[in-house]
Structures are given as C-alpha cells and as structure tokens.
Amino acid sequence: MTATHVVDHIHDEPMSEVALRSVAIEALLAEKGLLTDDEVRRQVNLMDGRTPADGARVVARAWVDAGFKARLLADSRSALAEMGIEIPAETPHLTVVENTDDVHNMVVCTLCSCYPRMLLGRPPDWYKSLAYRARAVRDPRGVMAEFGAAPPADAEVRVLDSTADLRYLVLPRRPAGTEGMSEEELAALVSRDSMIGVTDALAP
Amino acid sequence: MTTPAETVRYPDGASVRIRVGSPAHHFRTPAYIQGHTGTVDALCGVFPNPETLAHGGDGLPRQPLYRIRLQQTDLWPDYAGDPADTLLVDVYQHWLEPA
Numbered sequence: 475m476t477a478t479h480v481v482d483h484i485h486d487e488p489m490s491e492v493a494l495r496s497v498a499i500e501a502l503l504a505e506k507g508l509l510t511d512d513e514v515r516r517q518v519n520l521m522d523g524r525t526p527a528d529g530a531r532v533v534a535r536a537w538v539d540a541g542f543k544a545r546l547l548a549d550s551r552s553a554l555a556e557m558g559i560e561i562p563a564e565t566p567h568l569t570v571v572e573n574t575d576d577v578h579n580m581v582v583c584t585l586c587s588c589y590p591r592m593l594l595g596r597p598p599d600w601y602k603s604l605a606y607r608a609r610a611v612r613d614p615r616g617v618m619a620e621f622g623a624a625p626p627a628d629a630e631v632r633v634l635d636s637t638a639d640l641r642y643l644v645l646p647r648r649p650a651g652t653e654g655m656s657e658e659e660l661a662a663l664v665s666r667d668s669m670i671g672v673t674d675a676l677a678p
Numbered sequence: 679m680t681t682p683a684e685t686v687r688y689p690d691g692a693s694v695r696i697r698v699g700s701p702a703h704h705f706r707t708p709a710y711i712q713g714h715t716g717t718v719d720a721l722c723g724v725f726p727n728p729e730t731l732a733h734g735g736d737g738l739p740r741q742p743l744y745r746i747r748l749q750q751t752d753l754w755p756d757y758a759g760d761p762a763d764t765l766l767v768d769v770y771q772h773w774l775e776p777a
Contacts, residue, residue, distance in 0.1 A: 638725070
C-alpha cells in the first residue's frame with residue numbers, strides 16, 4: 475500500500491475505522507489507475523494551504539475595486555487568477571454571490587458538506603452538522619439571528635443549497651465607517667462565517 | 679468538451695416542477711424540494727450525470743444543471759420569515775418537467 479494517507483498517518487495512535495476506510499479506498503483508486511498518489515497529495519496540499527484569509531483578501535479587493543468585483547461575480551476563476559489564486563480545473567466551479575441592501579445570501583449543503591474549499595479551506599464542523607443542514611433551509615433567519623447576521627430591513631433572504639457541481643462563496647456587504655481603510659485592514663474584517671452568510675462582516 | 683450531452687431544454691425564467699423520486703442509486707435531488715414548482719434562475723453548465731458517475735459509469739450523456747428558484751413559503755407552509763425569501767438549489771435537467 476503506497477497511499478499518501480498512510481504516510482501522513484504514521485503515528486502511535488491507532489487509526490479510526492473511518493480513517494482506515496479512506497486509506498483503503500485511496501489505495502484501491504490508485505491501484506486501479508483512477509487517481510495517482512501525486513494527484514491526492516496535490517489536492518490535500520491545496521486544501522490544507524487554503525484558509526479563510528484567502529477568501530478575505532478576495533472580498534477586500536472586491537470592496538475597493540468595482541471592476542474586480544464585476545469580474546469576480548461573472549467568472550471567479552479568471553478573477554482569482556489575477557490575484558495569484560489558482561483554482562485547479564478539476565475542482566468544482568466557484569460562484570460568488572453578493573450581499574446587498576436588497577438580498578442576503580446564505581450557503582448550505584443539505585446533502586453533505588459541499589463548501590468553497592478551494593478558497594476557504596476545510597469547512598467548520600457546524601457546517602457539516604445535521605442541525606445546520608436541516609435548519610438553514612427551513613429557518614434561515616432564525617439561524618442567522620443565532621450566528622449574528624442582521625440582514626437589512628426589507629432584504630430578501632436567499633438560501634443557496636449547493637447540491638451539485640457548483641460551490642458558493644458569499645461576498646458580504648462592506649461595513650459602514652470603513653471608507654478610508656486599506657485593503658489589508660478591510661480583509662481583517664472579513665470573517666469566515668461572513669463568507670458563508672451566517673454573519674455580516676465585522677464592524678471596524 | 680465534446681462528449682455527448684442532453685440538449686438544454688429550459689430557458690431562464692421557465693416554470694419547472696421538480697420530479698418526485700427516490701431511486702436506489704446515488705442522486706442529488708433532496709427530498710424537501712421534490713414535487714415543488716420553481717423557476718429557472720440560470721443554467722449553471724452541462725455536467726456529467728452524478729447518478730452514473732457515482733457507480734463506475736461515465737456520466738454520459740452530460741446533463742444540463744440549473745439553478746432553480748423556489749419560494750420559501752411554498753416549501754414550508756409554516757415558514758416564519760419574509761414572504762419574499764427564496765431558496766436557490768442546483769438541479770439536473772432529468773429531474774425537471776415543465777410546470
């Protein structure tokens with residue numbers, strides 16, 4: 475067995491059933507020529523290398539540069555490439571949706587845990603929980619109230635259930651009172667949860 | 679891509695009903711939207727069919743994938759939020775029929 479995860483998991487504690495199963499599946503995929511160890515390694519490295527700070531940089535750029543924002547909303551892959559963020563061709567399409575005074579978007583995957591990993595890294599545990607997945611579609615305003623998002627009065631709340639080949643990232647509203655701030659300062663206001671839509675960006 | 683694909687059948691704004699079904703194989707149409715009627719928000723692309731792809735198949739012909747807009751008050755009769763609230767969900771063409 476030469477699977478990547480075997481190498482990653484050599485330590486003193488016994489592996490869990492789930493971990494063992496994933497190692498076995500990975501080894502089979504490699505053995506049957508469906509995936510190479512190198513492809514697995516590259517994908518794991520990419521996901522581990524991405525954090526919400528990457529998404530925050532993108533949001534801050536969109537806040538200060540209207541042209542970039544338009545390109546990001548139209549074709550995220552090429553817009554992100556401008557910032558040196560590569561989205562590999564084999565990963566799902568990333569669609570960015572903008573929160574405005576009229577619409578507040580919030581993202582869920584009711585079927586599993588689809589998440590814009592190529593930009594935010596691994597999802598938080600609560601995002602994968604049955605409770606979030608069930609309540610996000612049925613009572614989004616209740617969920618947002620618990621997390622802290624406050625959509626503008628009269629705004630439509632729009633839940634995006636990413637059931638298929640697309641992943642969604644929320645571009646939160648730019649907070650008031652941030653007019654003079656630099657892109658770097660703005661990025662510090664962009665929390666992970668605001669890019670899922672369960673909170674707003676932080677106040678300065 | 680030049681692999682076989684189903685013809686795109688629904689324009690933006692078309693009224694569509696989501697089919698009801700629970701096939702024995704993998705599928706990606708959640709039960710809570712089945713039987714409901716919505717409108718096509720956008721065509722997302724034409725993707726390999728996950729229902730055969732998940733079982734060693736080639737996913738062909740590729741299926742158009744649409745973002746479907748549903749009204750929350752239609753999905754949940756006791757919906758507590760604003761009547762204007764919506765849910766957008768991605769559905770493959772073979773799960774849709776004209777409404």
